[in-house]
Amino acid sequence: MTANNNYITELVERYGRGRTSLMPILQGVVERNNFISDLDMTEIARELDLSAAQVYGTATFYAFLDTVPRGKYVIRVCKTITCDMHGKRRIIQTIEDMLKIKTGETTPNKKFTLLETNCLGWCHEGPAMLINEKPYSGLTPERVHDILHEYMNL
């Protein structure tokens, strides 16, 4: 075991070695590193006595279990119907302009990733987005501006 993935041992000790622990472990890795690397997956497989393919299979199934590097703050803008109707495009445009990246990309300083996602459950207050796990609804370009500025200064 290499020194830099002690966190996997910790997660395995916290949740156990059964297959039912796989989701919480993968979620734990994303929470810490914002994505699950190939090395993480093989390490988890070894710890849980699974094949790496099984871990890869589960990890790649879920939209929120990222398997490519993401920024420190992952912005997920809801693109489902009511958010779309209420101005999702302007929200995306604002974020793209501010961060100077396109949807799907990560800023060069690895701070932000901008993604679109399916229904977040804020249809009555759309448009909505998540920044990591925190939801923001009732968005306007002005509000998005203020919110992002806060994160930029973090």
Next chain:
Amino acid sequence: MSDTKLKRVDLIFGEYSNVKYKVLSETMKRPNEEILEDILESGLRGRGGAGFPTAMKWRLTAQSPSEEKYVICNADEGEPGTFKDREILTRVPRKVFSGMAICGKVIGAQRGFIYLRGEYKFMLPELMKELDGYNEHAKSIGLDFPIEIKLGSGAYICGEESALFESMEGMRGEPRNKPPYPTTSGYLGKPTVINNVETFVNVMMIMRLGAVQFKLLGTTDSRGSKVFSVSGDTPIPGIYELELGMPLDRFVDEFGDGDTKAVQVGGASGFCVPRKKFKDTVIGFEGVPTGGSMMLFNSSRSMYHVLHNYLDFFEEESCGQCTPCRVGCQQLRKGIQAVKKGDKQSHYLDQLMKLSESMKLTAKCGLGQSVANSFSSIVYNFKEEMIY
């Protein structure tokens, strides 16, 4: 006019009784058969959308011989236009825990789980605090039924019960073949009751008010009240608890913006009802059922755009396991694009309708089967918008 007003109800979000977990403690002393009789008598049907009779589900699971059984609360609320489960879990979580514990007693389960969608992870700190309170209280009254929270990770399909079990077991969220049903083989292959968040609260309300009182609300086929998530082109979006079995025209009178051309009942997997049918459409199991999602569209909206958005959604959220759904969703989306662009003649839409019907018959789970609901109701009622 007062008779056009919809009947507002305040059961689900009503205040807790003044003694902590009073109804739960009282119900724990009642015989299981009596509890089941009450639920049966109330006519309660599952609130997730499918509407399976709750008493029957519980009885079948109670009768399944096994040392190990589970109660699972499905809080993987992912249907576009639905956000009521979050509201319930935020405002009255104890009612949910109590409903689950009552279920545990009736079916003989030792543990309960809440499967919370990953999008609602921000709720965890508050919910865990409430849950700790419940677990402590349960211990203090000698109730051996701990409840735990499992988190999803952004997959709509995991709201399908067998996909949810798979996910909890650390697998890809791919639905299983049925039968066997969860009543005999659910989580970890053990008999499992899986109900929607709201269903558990309804059970609590039946225990508190009695079946007779509960039955006063709603119609013969749709008993009780329902929490509706109202969104889209409405001046008053939000959460409303209303009596089941109401006509859609009255709903639109109350929630519409005066220019409503269609209402999507039951989310992207539900039905789109055009203005001319508002009068004859009943919201409930005898008419158009809904898990609570009500999205209103006014005449400024392109129904082609709406359908396209749904199909994008299904295409991405299809688990890809069975061909009718994996390929079908894609082809439907490509098909309407081709018609719109003029690459295909308008009668190609009939072919697409047939394809959606095939998906209804052959897809493995509810996702692929229900794409036809919105597809055919939109294409049929707004054909000209699909073409021009």
